[in-house]
Amino acid sequence: MPEWGSSVKRWYRISRVAWFGMVVTIIAIAVGALLASASTRRLTTVVAESTALVSAYTRTDEAVVAERSLERQYRLNPDPSVRRDYERQKENVLVALDDIERIGTAEDRALVKKVRFAHSYYDSAIQRLFDAVDTGSPSLAYSIESNEVGPAFDELDELLDTGAERHVAAAERAVENLYRVEGTVTVAAWVGSAFGMALAFTFGLLLARYQRELVRQAADSRHHATHDPLTGLPNRTLFTDRLGETLAGGLRDGTELTILRFDLDRFKEVNDVLGHHHGDLLLRQVAARLCEALRASDTVARLSGDEFAVLLAGTGAEAGHRQAERLLRELHRSFTLDTVTVDVEVSVGMAVAPLHADRVDDLMRCADLALFQAKDAKTGVVVYDPDMVVDQPNRLVLLGDLRRAMEQPDELVLHYQPKVGLRNDRLCGVEALVRWRHPVRGVVSPAEFIPVAESTGLINRLTAHVLAMAVAQARTWLDEGLEVPIAVNLSPRCLLDPDLLGRVRELLVEHGVPARALRLEVTETAVMANPALALRTLNGLHDLGVRLSIDDYGTGYSSMAYLRRLPVDELKVDRSFVTNMSTSDHDAVLVRSAVDLGHNLGLTVVAEGVETAGQVEALRDLGCDIAQGFHYARPMPPAELAGWLRDGGRDPRVPAPVRMSGAR
Structure with a gap:
């Protein structure tokens, strides 16, 4: 009896220790899980908020770019519908800025204040440019464009890029911390399993799976903030980032790069006649053809609507022009959209760094001018020429004089x-x-x-x-x-x-x-x-x-x-x-x-x-x-x-x- 009693006491003590150890282990795992969950929730919130702010900054930037595009369009075609479209884009800017103020930090609100001030000046200059076009003063319009609208646009673009880049960086840091938390949780789960606790093991596996899903969702959110949802291509923000990195490397190493701006002529007719479903199919097929025809090191992006851009790293003017012609031939082949066959015409503007510009904004502007000339002349590929800046006002002068002539009796x-x-x-x-x-x-x-x-x-x-x-x-x-x-x-x-x-x-x-x-x-x-x-x-x-x-x-x-x-x-x-x-x-x-x-x-x-x-x-x-x-x-x-x-x-x-x- 004494031996049995002592044995019972010994197993009792062992069971108590085992039970205590199991309880301690469960409590430790539970505490660790709670801490990891809280950390994950906090980091996921950071990623979500940063993604939302990046999206708001991007929407603001796209609306500002659209305002600039409509201002240029109005100089060529002073139609009242263009001004109405401009007012809608201005409203989009204000709505996006309200979203940034609502969900952003104090630093964002301070930045929005600067953006509102710069945009007010930008809008005032454009309104005066519209008035100059309406009164038939193309030289005044060109002066306002060069001396006021352009610098104001550059300032707005720089402010918005600063805000977006700060939150992209914050999202990336949060994703990295999520990966670290995931690693810690996984190790804790395996330590718990070493104690033979099936419950802790199962809990750890489920928690790890949940953690990976959160990480995947955070990564997807960041992908959506930098990619076009329709084609899956990089959007304007990511394209600009890659262009800046490639341009900096090229200037350091003495290599050239070429950017191509593509625009589908009369794409609106596809949407109007066949419907937006066929328009979306066409855009996806255009994106696929561009990707298939380029190297893995090149970047294809959808900037907006029916406009695409291609970044050719390490490519000079001659090779870039050959590549542009080859891409143009690819896009001029018929597209089959369900049961409908469609042929499209494409205009291409081309600019080369450092030949034409050595800054991202200037290079994009050169390509944009070349694209504008290509659409106007219907000549396919047009390489940027500094004389384009001179030719455009001459054409505007003729249009302005013609408008004035219709108001004269003789x-x-x-x-x-x-x-x-x-x-x-x-x-x-x-x-x-x-x-x-x-x-x-x-x-x-x-x-x-x-x-x-x-x-x-x-x-x-x-x-x-x-x-x-x-x-x-x-x-x-x-x-x-x-x-x-x-x-x-x-x-x-x-x-x-x-x-x-x-x-x-x-x-x-x-x-x-x-x-x-x-x-x-x-x-x-x-x-x-x-x-x-x-x-x-x-x-x-x-x-x-x-x-x-x-x-x-x-x-x-x-x-x-x-x-x-x-x-x-x-x-x-x-x-x-x-x-x-x-x-x-x-x-x-x-x-x-x-x-x-x-x-x-x-x-x-x-x-x-x-x-x-x-x-x-x-x-x-x-x-x-x-x-x-x-x-x-x-x-x-x-x-x-x-x-x-x-x-x-x-x-x-x-x-x-x-x-x-x-x-x-």
Whole structure:
């Protein structure tokens, strides 16, 4: 009994020790778990808050960049919608700054105060630049851009980058501490298992798994803050960081680097016509092609919308240009989006360091200017040239002068060229052609200012101005007893203008001119660019009673199905075929086929560029209805044309008289 009692006491003491040891172990593990959990929670909160602040700084920076882009766009296209877009981006800046103040530290709030002050100055300068553009002062606008807007933008970009980089660094430190905490927790779990505690072992494994999930989530948060969610490519923030690192290394080692800025031309049409789903598919495929065509050491980023950037480390101007051309060929291959095949045009701006700039902001600005020039000239790849800074204001000066000319009574005038019936030598109408008498430069050729206007929204305003002058002139001739149908050319952009139909209707009603006295001419290319929208616009004009013509037939591309459906009355054969029809069998056959096609479709056929009596006889033999060209008369002012009409179309430059038709 004493031995049993002593044995019981011994096992009792051992059990007590074991129990105490197990309890101590569990308590130690529990305390360690609680401390690790608290530390993890605190670090995860730091990562989440830093990520949110990086996102807010990035949104602010993107909105500021968008404001700059809209300011440049307004200089080329002073459309009210651009200013409305600018105001929305300004509101985005203020909302993002409010978010930073709400969740940021005292240091962030101090920085936001500086940003608000700098942005207020930035906005004030842009508003004054807008006013300068509106008042036709391009030199003042350029001065404000160079001396105020640019420096203010640089200051804002530097302040926002400072804030974002501070929180990126804070998130990285927190992630590193999370990894250290994970290691400590794992070791504690294995120590607990060494004591044979299955419960502690299981608890430790679960805790380690939970810890790894938290670390993964923190790493994912940081990835999302520096990468584009749609394509998975680096975003503007990460691209700028890598560019800065590569540029610093290149300047230190004496090596070059090239950056390429890509922009998809008319990407908005993909979204508008096919939907945003197909637009997203296109952007993903563009990103994939760029990545597949580049080295692992190169960086591809999506900066915003349909704009991408490529960083080519250790690459000079010549090799960079070859690479840009190769990437352009890759992107010009057709894209298959579900069941739809799409072809896109791409503009590329290229800049090289240190050849063009040795600072990140300056290099990005050089590439941006080159991209702007590429989009404007539609030439594919454009390498930055310092002269671009000079050329751009000259173009802006021309646009500003043209806007001012439309507000003057005598700078923009219309000359009218007769259209004569080949069967009876009677006047069938005239074509209105705009002429610009610049007060300083003299007569400015339409070949110089029309393309500039067509590259911006100004062409719609210019067309509206020409329509107003033409309809007013038709009213004047009606008052003089002459009913002369006037034809006005429509730019491709005008067919996309939803206000065109209403504007034409208002002009006809305002001047009391019958719709049959107005004829609108459109090209094949303009119609086929967006057949559905063109058909709706043309049907509306036709229902109004306005006559419609297909201009420059044979120089574009046509779909017979659409041509048959278009509510046109007239087909005009391009002058290049008429001029050569007597010397080129191919052109003669084309003119004959155009005449036959027009008649089969019930259309009147007009030959442009008729300059000789031989051409007149040949066109009569082919059955052409109407001729227009120097053989009958050159374009002339209204007063001269009225006299020409009263003289029966007699002109010292024209051997045959023309009788009036439709005079009252």
